[in-house]
Amino acid sequence: MAIATAPRVKTPLRTSVGLKVLMAVTGILLVLFLVAHMLGNLKIFVGAESFDHYAHWLRDIGTPLLPHTWYLWIQRGGLVIAVIAHIWSATVLAMRARAARPVRYAHRGKVQGSYAARTMRWGGVIILLFVIYHILDLTTGHLNPVADKQHPYANVVADFAPGRWYVTLFYTLAILAIGFHLRHGIYSALRTLGQQTKRGERRNRAIALGVAVVLCVGYLAVPFAVLTGLVS
Amino acid sequence: MNLTLRVWRQQGPQDKGRMVSYQVTDVSPDMSFLEMLDMLNERLTLEGEEPVAFDHDCREGICGACSMVINGTPHGPQKLTTTCQLHMRTFKDGDTIDIEPWRAKAFPVVKDLVVDRGAFDKIIQAGGFISAPTGAAPEAHAAPVPKVDADAAFDAATCIGCGACVAACPNGSGMLFTAAKITHLGLMPQGQPERDSRVVNMIAAHDEAGFGGCTNAGECTEVCPKGIPLTTIGRLNRDFIKASTKRP
Ligand code: HEM
Numbered sequence: 013m014a015i016a017t018a019p020r021v022k023t024p025l026r027t028s029v030g031l032k033v034l035m036a037v038t039g040i041l042l043v044l045f046l047v048a049h050m051l052g053n054l055k056i057f058v059g060a061e062s063f064d065h066y067a068h069w070l071r072d073i074g075t076p077l078l079p080h081t082w083y084l085w086i087q088r089g090g091l092v093i094a095v096i097a098h099i100w101s102a103t104v105l106a107m108r109a110r111a112a113r114p115v116r117y118a119h120r121g122k123v124q125g126s127y128a129a130r131t132m133r134w135g136g137v138i139i140l141l142f143v144i145y146h147i148l149d150l151t152t153g154h155l156n157p158v159a160d161k162q163h164p165y166a167n168v169v170a171d172f173a174p175g176r177w178y179v180t181l182f183y184t185l186a187i188l189a190i191g192f193h194l195r196h197g198i199y200s201a202l203r204t205l206g207q208q209t210k211r212g213e214r215r216n217r218a219i220a221l222g223v224a225v226v227l228c229v230g231y232l233a234v235p236f237a238v239l240t241g242l243v244s
Numbered sequence: 245m246n247l248t249l250r251v252w253r254q255q256g257p258q259d260k261g262r263m264v265s266y267q268v269t270d271v272s273p274d275m276s277f278l279e280m281l282d283m284l285n286e287r288l289t290l291e292g293e294e295p296v297a298f299d300h301d302c303r304e305g306i307c308g309a310c311s312m313v314i315n316g317t318p319h320g321p322q323k324l325t326t327t328c329q330l331h332m333r334t335f336k337d338g339d340t341i342d343i344e345p346w347r348a349k350a351f352p353v354v355k356d357l358v359v360d361r362g363a364f365d366k367i368i369q370a371g372g373f374i375s376a377p378t379g380a381a382p383e384a385h386a387a388p389v390p391k392v393d394a395d396a397a398f399d400a401a402t403c404i405g406c407g408a409c410v411a412a413c414p415n416g417s418g419m420l421f422t423a424a425k426i427t428h429l430g431l432m433p434q435g436q437p438e439r440d441s442r443v444v445n446m447i448a449a450h451d452e453a454g455f456g457g458c459t460n461a462g463e464c465t466e467v468c469p470k471g472i473p474l475t476t477i478g479r480l481n482r483d484f485i486k487a488s489t490k491r492p
């Protein structure tokens with residue numbers, strides 16, 4: 013007969029594993045958004061009309077059940093909550109990790125883990141800065157040279173014009189940072205959510221790499237198409 | 245072989261500590277790493293200096309006491325090998341070798357290379373046990389265990405609690421150790437009654453002791469002298485999620 017020992021944790025979400033689960037779930041939600049967003053962006057290759065029509069349709073999702081732009085605002089609210097929860101758990105865990113090793117090693121050994129795994133925290137900060145810039149550029153238009161709300165196609169083409177190579181460069185670096193973040197992040201999230209076999213581990217590494225590469229290629233296709241004149 | 249050692253010297257928990265260089269000469273390649281340190285200590289004693297304090301016990305790779313970080317790697321450069329089982333032939337004549345204690349808030353330095361790994365005991369006390377009735381041992385075949393489970397549980401049970409996983413982890417996390425215990429006990433029928441409370445309580449004790457969280461970086465399993473796989477952490481996570489989402 014066993015003595016029933018009651019778990020003494022009342023707030024599992026605050027434990028190191030609970031915080032990781034929160035980070036994994038919110039991270040995966042953000043990845044799903046990234047996939048949808050990329051598919052939308054690729055409409056630019058169909059033509060200006062198709063792209064602009066898609067942008068307007070986004071504001072009409074859910075109508076007539078929901079009034080105009082309501083669905084969009086609900087999704088934006090969800091994404092903001094996910095981003096805040098993701099960054100909050102990352103920050104708490106990063107602070108705990110820092111406190112867990114008060115004295116550093118004099119001799120740092122060669123690291124086995126991937127570059128992606130080691131740059132999750134700083135990579136995340138770069139991604140956040142990019143997301144803020146990106147919204148001010150193509151959503152609100154504050155930083156866009158054209159900022160024509162009715163014709164997003166024109167905004168994109170103006171954004172990545174060859175003369176504004178520095179914008180394209182920053183955009184490229186940010187997308188690569190997202191690629192690295194997800195290459196470790198997706199693998200890590202699946203492990204955090206309980207993946208526990210060797211075979212599953214190989215599969216998850218492949219999935220993480222595959223998603224990261226597809227997203228990078230998909231997102232980079234647009235600025236490079238504009239840069240090379242394929243889209244104008 | 246002649247070597248230069250740079251060893252962490254710290255007189256006590258309050259002392260600041262520093263790396264100190266020593267020359268050791270005529271080291272035999274067949275010596276173990278600890279025998280090489282014994283040789284240094286004999287000389288230091290003869291010279292009236294304080295010998296280097298380091299932990300050791302079995303010297304056959306099963307007790308987990310010989311905790312030291314050698315050139316930045318816990319237990320040194322050879323995989324699946326404790327410091328006591330590491331031979332000097334893995335080094336070259338003229339090498340400089342840096343030797344430091346495990347670095348973690350949960351493992352405070354007692355003296356020189358000796359750290360207090362009592363935090364692991366706290367994790368074990370929180371759930372690393374099964375409750376069994378006393379009296380005559382039950383019939384061994386009464387509780388059948390699938391062979392694959394028995395093997396996996398045994399592999400996890402080979403963890404000697406040395407703490408190398410913590411020493412290597414960029415987050416100072418004790419997750420691989422905790423996961424090894426969760427896996428070892430959770431795969432056995434005898435471990436089922438406490439399965440839920442075990443994982444939750446062990447994680448609480450782990451966090452309380454000041455270990456960091458896991459980021460699945462995988463440094464731990466690389467240095468583990470027993471090769472405990474990272475997949476055990478997935479099992480721990482799954483048990484934790486199940487236990488903390490269950491309605492009573
Ligand atoms: C300021 C922004 C961000 C910061 C500071 C940040 C930080 C982090 C950190 C520290 C981790 C833990 C990595 C590990 O376990 O080794 C992580 C995981 C992850 N991140 Fe982010 N991140 C940010 C933005 C994003 C964005 C925009 C996405 C999605 C597109 C994302 C997706 C993920 C995923 C899927 C994980 C895996 C969760 C897990 O480790 O279990 N992150 N992030």
Ligand code: FES
Pocket residue numbers: 299300301302303304305306307308309310326327328329
């Ligand atoms: S002294 Fe026992 S494992 Fe090394």
